[in-house]
Amino acid sequence: MKKRFYITTPIYYPSAKLHIGHAYCTTLCDVLARSKRERGYETYFLTGADEHGLKIEKNAEAKGVTPQAFVDEIVEGFFKLWDLLKITNDDFIRTTQARHEHVVQTAFTRMLNKGDIYLGKYEGWYCRYCEAFWTDTQVGKDHICPDCNREVQKAEEEAYFFKTGKYVDSLLKFYDENPKFLIPESRKNEMINTFIKPGLEDLCVSRTSFSWGVPVLENKKHVVYVWLDALTNYISALGYCSDNEELFKKFWQDEDTEIIHILGADITRFHAIYWPMFLESLGLRKPDREFVHGLLMMKDSKMSKSKGNVVDPYPLVERYGVDAVRYYLTREINFGSDGSFSPEQFVERINADLANSYGNLLNRTISMIGKYFDGAIPEYKGQVSEFDASLESMIDVTISNYEKAMDDLKITDAIIYVNELVNRANKYIDETTPWALAKDEAKKDELASVMNHLARAIYVASRLYHPVLVTASDKAFEQLGLTSSGYENINDKHLLDNLKTVKGNPLFPRLDPNVEVPFINGLMAK
Numbered sequence: 039m040k041k042r043f044y045i046t047t048p049i050y051y052p053s054a055k056l057h058i059g060h061a062y063c064t065t066l067c068d069v070l071a072r073s074k075r076e077r078g079y080e081t082y083f084l085t086g087a088d089e090h091g092l093k094i095e096k097n098a099e100a101k102g103v104t105p106q107a108f109v110d111e112i113v114e115g116f117f118k119l120w121d122l123l124k125i126t127n128d129d130f131i132r133t134t135q136a137r138h139e140h141v142v143q144t145a146f147t148r149m150l151n152k153g154d155i156y157l158g159k160y161e162g163w164y165c166r167y168c169e170a171f172w173t174d175t176q177v178g179k180d181h182i183c184p185d186c187n188r189e190v191q192k193a194e195e196e197a198y199f200f201k202t203g204k205y206v207d208s209l210l211k212f213y214d215e216n217p218k219f220l221i222p223e224s225r226k227n228e229m230i231n232t233f234i235k236p237g238l239e240d241l242c243v244s245r246t247s248f249s250w251g252v253p254v255l256e257n258k259k260h261v262v263y264v265w266l267d268a269l270t271n272y273i274s275a276l277g278y279c280s281d282n283e284e285l286f287k288k289f290w291q292d293e294d295t296e297i298i299h300i301l302g303a304d305i306t307r308f309h310a311i312y313w314p315m316f317l318e319s320l321g322l323r324k325p326d327r328e329f330v331h332g333l334l335m336m337k338d339s340k341m342s343k344s345k346g347n348v349v350d351p352y353p354l355v356e357r358y359g360v361d362a363v364r365y366y367l368t369r370e371i372n373f374g375s376d377g378s379f380s381p382e383q384f385v386e387r388i389n390a391d392l393a394n395s396y397g398n399l400l401n402r403t404i405s406m407i408g409k410y411f412d413g414a415i416p417e418y419k420g421q422v423s424e425f426d427a428s429l430e431s432m433i434d435v436t437i438s439n440y441e442k443a444m445d446d447l448k449i450t451d452a453i454i455y456v457n458e459l460v461n462r463a464n465k466y467i468d469e470t471t472p473w474a475l476a477k478d479e480a481k482k483d484e485l486a487s488v489m490n491h492l493a494r495a496i497y498v499a500s501r502l503y504h505p506v507l508v509t510a511s512d513k514a515f516e517q518l519g520l521t522s523s524g525y526e527n528i529n530d531k532h533l534l535d536n537l538k539t540v541k542g543n544p545l546f547p548r549l550d551p552n553v554e555v556p557f558i559n560g561l562m563a564k
């Protein structure tokens with residue numbers, strides 16, 4: 039296992055407010071980053087905004103503001119949402135920042151001087167009204183502008199291109215040597231069979247038909263087009279080509295850093311094909327893993343504003359709390375597969391896993407320790423009964439399964455392991471019947487051991503849930519009487535000895551489906 043960890047979300051396009059799909063990707067990255075950080079890995083977590091392009095230029099114009107003012111306002115909303123979701127990103131890169139534009143221009147110049155970029159002609163479907171080029175797929179077989187529905191014409195403009203042909207063999211070799219680079223693995227075959235084998239075209243990296251972009255220094259009527267601008271955010275944020283390359287050296291160039299990009303399926307091609315080529319052209323190492331997460335659907339149909347089925351994450355967090363939303367996203371949608379959001383599942387998931395299972399375990403245990411031992415957690419005295427032995431071994435196995443799953447980016451599996459431990463601990467109460475042990479003075483040691491083991495199961499579960507349940511886990515620690523402890527104490531069986539528990543409110547009050555399902559449906563209505 040490498041000793042450092044660099045994780046990124048895609049940079050989001052600020053043409054409209056963020057929806058739950060963005061919240062999903064960023065939350066999952068945050069869970070991974072928190073988990074690594076807690077386990078002692080030096081971690082850097084980046085997110086940001088991709089602020090250039092024609093669409094933003096036009097949206098700003100329609101609103102009567104400058105493109106910069108337009109994106110500034112929307113990006114303010116990004117900050118608010120990440121704050122609300124308690125996202126712990128170390129930096130937020132904006133492609134309109136000078137530090138980023140400098141890197142894009144430097145990279146462009148290096149590639150141009152190396153002969154990897156050349157001036158050619160871009161041919162596409164042009165809408166005179168929108169002054170925009172569109173691709174074959176965008177205009178469809180009727181050749182209609184997707185923006186204004188007017189007819190488009192074939193047209194040409196001068197543009198710079200990146201020579202992909204020069205790097206194809208090396209990319210295929212890289213795929214072969216790094217079978218875990220692209221996850222899920224099926225994506226690699228898609229890249230090869232759909233894009234590379236039929237013949238990869240050179241990539242257009244500049245435009246003259248709009249001006250909201252990073253100017254090409256060598257030819258000022260051009261701005262750098264989309265991917266060369268957007269993808270370099272992963273290194274510009276670390277200070278590549280700046281006066282201070284310390285972060286860049288540490289989190290990118292050092293082979294002891296594991297570099298992970300998390301991304302959506304629609305941008306896989308750019309991350310898996312062009313990004314490694316750009317990096318090779320610049321003489322830089324490639325990321326270790328690119329993980330393509332699934333699509334978050336709304337009740338089995340794709341989220342879309344016109345369908346009125348987009349759920350706004352803000353009111354959801356405000357009503358149910360950050361932990362419930364983070365938990366739902368992590369647990370309900372299997373990381374890497376497509377998933378769907380539904381109000382019924384949301385309420386059911388919170389009630390079953392958090393209120394009835396985890397919250398209830400804590401509540402019952404703290405009550406019993408209060409009743410039988412005056413609120414002090416009995417000392418660990420080894421395994422008094424076979425039930426103790428069984429619970430203890432489950433705790434150890436859970437920790438190791440959880441760590442392995444997190445390292446493999448199987449976040450949903452990791453959380454399921456913790457849920458299983460919580461269920462096991464609830465069952466352990468039924469097996470050991472503390473209320474019966476309490477009636478028999480001769481069983482006092484046995485009862486004490488049961489309370490100690492229960493407290494420890496709760497402690498370990500809360501420690502492992504912590505990257506997801508960022509506030510509830512801390513409340514559970516407080517109720518156990520722990521003032522400070524970290525992941526490094528997870529295997530310490532005496533950690534809880536004699537701690538004075540504090541009875542608190544239920545962590546997750548049960549939600550009434552008859553009230554909450556209509557409420558969430560209301561949020562999703564147009």
Ligand SMILES: [Zn+2]
Pocket residue numbers: 165166167168169183184185186187188
């Ligand atoms: Zn048009």
